Amino acid sequence: GAGVSQSPRYKVAKRGQDVALRCDPISGHVSLFWYQQALGQGPEFLTYFQNEAQLDKSGLPSDRFFAERPEGSVSTLKIQRTQQEDSAVYLCASSPWPDKDYEQYFGPGTRLTVT
Amino acid sequence: AQKITQTQPGMFVQEKEAVTLDCTYDTSDPSYGLFWYKQPSSGEMIFLIYQGSYDQQNATEGRYSLNFQKARKSANLVISASQLGDSAMYFCAMREGGYDMRFGAGTRLTVKP
Numbered sequence: 001g002a003g004v005s006q007s008p009r010y011k012v013a014k015r016g017q018d019v020a021l022r023c024d025p026i027s028g029h030v031s032l033f034w035y036q037q038a039l040g041q042g043p044e045f046l047t048y049f050q051n052e053a054q055l056d057k058s059g060l061p062s063d064r065f066f067a068e069r070p071e072g073s074v075s076t077l078k079i080q081r082t083q084q085e086d087s088a089v090y091l092c093a094s095s096p097w098p099d100k101d102y103e104q105y106f107g108p109g110t111r112l113t114v115t
Numbered sequence: 116a117q118k119i120t121q122t123q124p125g126m127f128v129q130e131k132e133a134v135t136l137d138c139t140y141d142t143s144d145p146s147y148g149l150f151w152y153k154q155p156s157s158g159e160m161i162f163l164i165y166q167g168s169y170d171q172q173n174a175t176e177g178r179y180s181l182n183f184q185k186a187r188k189s190a191n192l193v194i195s196a197s198q199l200g201d202s203a204m205y206f207c208a209m210r211e212g213g214y215d216m217r218f219g220a221g222t223r224l225t226v227k228p
Binding site for chain 1: 158159162213219
């Protein structure tokens with residue numbers, strides 16, 4: 001079956017622009033995660049959805065970051081008024097259940113460059 | 116405080132030899148899960164192996180095994196019979212009672228022919 005897909009794969013934004021990054025998780029997966037990966041670093045947790053409920057948004061770096069998953073499947077991460085420090089790869093992952101014993105399946109990521 | 120520590124920024128190994136990638140972790144939660152992921156230059160994160168904190172035996176998946184030493188809080192990844200395609204970044208990660216998964220800074224493995 002299809003894996004996790006993300007679009008666009010690459011996004012260049014001028015500072016101050018708003019961007020929207022899309023994630024299509026594996027069908028039927030309850031859990032969905034967003035991570036930010038800076039160059040040369042490991043991924044950093046941003047937020048977690050269980051179905052349509054956003055249960056943890058503790059990793060969102062500022063109120064310019066907003067995520068939603070209105071129907072419990074596709075998710076969108078929105079960044080308003082982008083800054084240069086937002087340049088990173090944004091990874092989406094899904095997992096069949098909320099339990100921590102299950103691995104997360106990652107998408108290919110969206111590389112955001114803010115100029 | 117750093118939850119996951121990977122002290123080897125880069126490692127080299129000869130093809131067909133075994134290599135150990137180090138990972139130590141910090142938690143006071145008795146229930147947690149440890150994961151290793153591979154990230155090739157193409158960017159996708161590929162799940163390799165999982166170890167639960169209550170598992171009695173070390174996890175194995177094909178050429179990958181996890182050397183789990185709970186008292187030392189270490190979870191080293193052992194790759195046997197290295198192949199050229201194993202060259203990639205390797206990340207150790209931990210998930211405790213919450214929803215977030217914490218990753219280490221990674222180790223870049225290069226397999227030499």
